[in-house]
Amino acid sequence: MMNKALTEIADKIIQCQRIAITSHLRPDGDSICTSLALYHMGKSLGKHVEIINKDNTPSPFNLFPDSGCITIGSIPPDKFDLVILLECANISRSGQKHLGNYFKINIDHHHTNDFYADINWVEPEAPAVACMAYDLGKALNIIFTPGISNHLYCAIVSDTGSFQFSNTNTRAFEVSYHLTEKGADPLMISEFMFHNNSPEKIKLLGRVLSRLKTFYEGKIAVITMFKDDLIDLKLRKEIDSEYITTLARSIKDTQIVLFFKEMKKNTFRVSIRSRGNANSAQVAEHFGGGGHLHAAGFTVTGNYDNLIKDVPEKVASLLKKKLNNG
Ligand SMILES: [Mn+2]
Structure with a gap:
């Protein structure tokens, strides 16, 4: 059975000719690949479609042959009939300033969403927004080309x-099953996603992990990246370093990773990743930051040698009970 919002969205897309697609600031694989899939779906219906994001496309998705279809910048105030926002809890999350007069469609799979658009379709149980785009494609009677299928599959992966991750459910496999039937190529996508690193990224990994310290019987792992690491390796400071965190978090018994990133002398942005009961948001809020249960961040200032001792000790005392209960 098709839900009401989905039917309304399909009808609206059919009626409109000029469609803009945008997603959140610092877009991720799901929002980028789903945007590209929707772009090709719209094109196959004969629509004029543009993807316009405020922030750059991150690696490796900027290596997609059609990542050039993505414009970085602002959606002008009067160029389109319809704006589709992917994974934006509210309009400001898109970074777009001129959406006031537009008919807006909000498609999201996160719990927190302000239902700000003319049509709101929010499904927190969807493993990725790509799975919702898959349903939309079916509602629009799209032919799922290998290109569209690969984009959606890549978004789910x-x-x-x-x-x-914990959002991996039956639907993730079900949609992936159908996408591979339609020509998505899991081997090609995994080569693309995971075997596309530059030597410099791997050298950075070595540097950062060589500074690993563990606290509280290994339940807390701390790693550090200095500005000089990026300068020496000629890497941009916006580099996505999640792959380093993932390795630190893979240490047996580690429940929380504190990743210190030097912003300027004596100022560090600390990103927190945790699992189980260890509450990242609680830690971040203590230090004046914020975030989610398993991903959060805050900024600290001070002498590095002191911070690297004091912050983990404070985290241990904040989470003592939770860390002991696994
Ligand atoms: Mn997503």
Whole structure:
């Protein structure tokens, strides 16, 4: 059975000719690949479609042959009939400033969403927004080309962490099953996603992990990246370093990773990743930051040698009970 919002969205897309697609600031694999899939779906219906994001496309998705279809910048105030926002809890999350007069469609799979658009379709149980786009494609009677199928499959792999995160459910496999039937190529996508690193990224990994310290019987792992690491390796400071965190978090018994990133002398942005009961948001809030249960961040200032001792000790005392209960 098709839900009401989905039917309304399909009808609206059919009626409109000029469609803009945008997603959130610092877009991720799910929002980028789903945007590209929707772009090709719209094109196959004869629509004028543009993807316009405020922030750059991150690696490796910027290596997609059609990542050039993505414009970085602002959606002008009067160029389109319809704007589709992917994974934006509210309009400001898109970074777009001129959406006031537009008919807006909000498609999201996160719990927190302000239902700000003319049509809101929010499904927290969807493993990726790509799975919702798949349903939309079916509602629009789209022919799922290998290109569209690969984009959607790539989005699912990205958002479920290769079918390892807690959002990996039956639907993730079900949609992936159908996408591979339509020509998505899992081997090609995994080569693309995971075997596309530059030597510099791997050298960075070595540097950062060589500074690993563990606290509280290994339940807390701390790693550090200095500005000079990026300068020496000629890497951009916006580099996505999640792959380093993932390795630190893979240490047996580690429940929380504190990743210190030097912003300027004596100022560090600390990103927190945790699992189980260890509450990242609680830690971040203590230090004046914020975030989610398993991903959060905050900024600290001070002498590095002191911070690297004091912050983990404070985290241990904050989470003592939770860390002991696994
Ligand atoms: Mn997503």
